[in-house]
Every structure is written in structure tokens, then in C-alpha cells.
């Protein structure tokens with residue numbers, strides 16, 4: 001018998017900014033208690049206090065670098081120590097890139113893979129037994145529309161998001177009898193941090209046509225999540241790109257994006 005528990009928490013990584021912060025606000029509007037994770041700084045305390053005051057929910061926060069290999073375990077131990085019962089998991093933290101593969105150092109890619117893939121898988125594995133105890137359990141992973149395209153100049157990022165997209169869909173099927181719903185959020189361009197804002201104009205007219213705010217993306221994400229959607233693609237133009245993609249083999253998709261991005265991402269111009 002699964003427990004109904006009003007004290008259940010939703011754990012959100014990357015909750016101090018951008019889409020993660022907007023997801024926290026949308027969750028708070030629904031009365032969800034929130035456990036917020038981000039890098040050390042001052043933002044999480046401020047956000048937690050503001051959400052508690054505005055929406056009368058419980059919040060906890062933990063500041064940690066998720067690229068540290070021990071971090072997922074430390075997040076899990078923190079939840080146990082603080083008696084935070086995690087019934088919903090939103091793996092949102094992630095970083096992007098836009099540059100020639102050879103222009104960025106090995107260490108950058110290692111950190112990107114640790115954050116975008118390794119920490120997401122480890123947190124999912126660690127929290128899975130607890131999620132299974134609650135009737136409305138879900139896992140929402142932040143993938144990307146880019147994960148459906150082999151993307152020159154976003155090579156490792158797009159590949160890491162492809163991993164997130166495929167991992168989420170496969171896990172969804174494995175867990176379909178368990179009562180834990182798994183969804184993957186696949187936005188197109190969302191002007192969040194300064195690097196993304198600088199990158200969007202460089203991505204060409206097709207990306208610019210698909211821009212949505214993080215608030216809109218979060219609103220759509222939670223609406224679709226509540227309907228149990230597997231792949232959540234916010235916005236009509238992004239959906240169009242998703243379906244159009246299927247008309248072309250991967251090789252052609254890569255060639256097309258290479259033509260589109262090449263002139264914008266010359267060495268020293270990206271990040």
C-alpha cells in the first residue's frame with residue numbers, strides 16, 4: 001500500500017536559476033514542498049524563503065557541486081538526515097556549449113558529462129526506492145530538443161542530452177508497472193543564463209523562431225507531466241522541429257546543422 005503523505009518533497013536540481021527556478025515556482029504554486037539543489041552561493045536561501053512566504057509550503061535547500069562524484073550520495077544522505085521524504089524528482093541541472101570540439105579543454109567536457117549524465121543517473125538510482133513509496137511519484141529529467149539531433153559545435157552537449165532523452169524513455173518503460181512516471185523535458189532555446197542568451201542569436205533563425213521563456217517552459221512542463229506525457233516539447237515550433245527531424249536520417253540532420261551553425265561558431269567565438 002503506497003503512503004499518502006502531505007509532507008512529501010519534490011527534489012529539484014539546478015533550482016537557483018533559469019528553467020529549474022521556474023519549475024520550483026510552478027511546483028510551489030501547486031503546494032509542493034521543495035528540496036532545492038544548486039551550486040554554493042546566496043541564491044537558494046533567498047529563493048527558498050520567498051517561495052515559503054508566498055506559497056505557504058515547506059522548503060529545504062542544499063548547495064553542492066553535482067560534478068563532484070560523491071555529490072549524489074551526499075544529497076541522498078542530506079535528505080535522510082533532514083527527514084526529507086522525496087516523492088518527486090526533477091533532474092534539471094545541466095550545462096551547455098557552443099564551440100568547435102577542439103576549442104574546449106578535456107576538463108570542460110568531463111564536467112559537462114558528470115553534471116548532465118552521471119549525476120542524473122546516480123540521483124535517479126539513489127532516490128528510486130523512496131519514490132516507489134508514494135502514489136504520485138514522478139521523475140522529470142531535463143533533456144533537450146538538441147538530444148534528437150547530432151549537433152556540430154554542440155557535440156558533447158547534444159550527445160549528453162541524447163543520453164538523457166533515451167535513458168528517460170527506457171526507464172519509463174521499465175517502471176511502467178511501478179507507479180513511478182518518468183518524463184523528459186525537451187525545450188528548444190530558452191534565454192536563461194548569460195552564455196545561453198549570447199548563444200541564441202548565433203544559433204540562426206530556426207533556433208530564434210523557437211525561443212520560449214523559462215516560465216512558459218516550466219508551466220507547460222508541469223501541465224504535461226501531470227498528464228503523464230513521456231516526451232514534453234514546449235511550443236509549436238519546437239514540436240515541428242522534432243517531427244521534421246524524423247523525416248531525415250541522422251547524417252543529414254548533422255550536415256544541415258553544421259551548415260547552419262558553422263558561420264556562428266568559429267574558434268574563439270563560442271562557449
Ligand SMILES: NC(=O)c1ccc[n+]([C@@H]2O[C@H](COP(=O)([O-])OP(=O)(O)OC[C@H]3O[C@@H](n4cnc5c(N)ncnc54)[C@H](OP(=O)(O)O)[C@@H]3O)[C@@H](O)[C@H]2O)c1
Nearest residue numbers: 014015016017018019038039065066094144189190192193
Ligand atoms: N536554456 C536552454 O536553452 C535549454 C534548452 C534545452 C535544455 N536545457 C536544459 O535545461 C536545464 C536547465 O538549463 P538552464 O538554461 O535553465 O540553466 P541555467 O539557467 O544555467 O541554470 C542552471 C542551474 O543548474 C545549477 N548548476 C549548474 N552547474 C551545477 C553544478 N555543477 N552543480 C549543481 N548545480 C549546478 C545552477 O546553479 P547556480 O545558479 O548556483 O550556478 C542553476 O541552478 C539544463 O539541463 C539544460 O541543459 C536548457
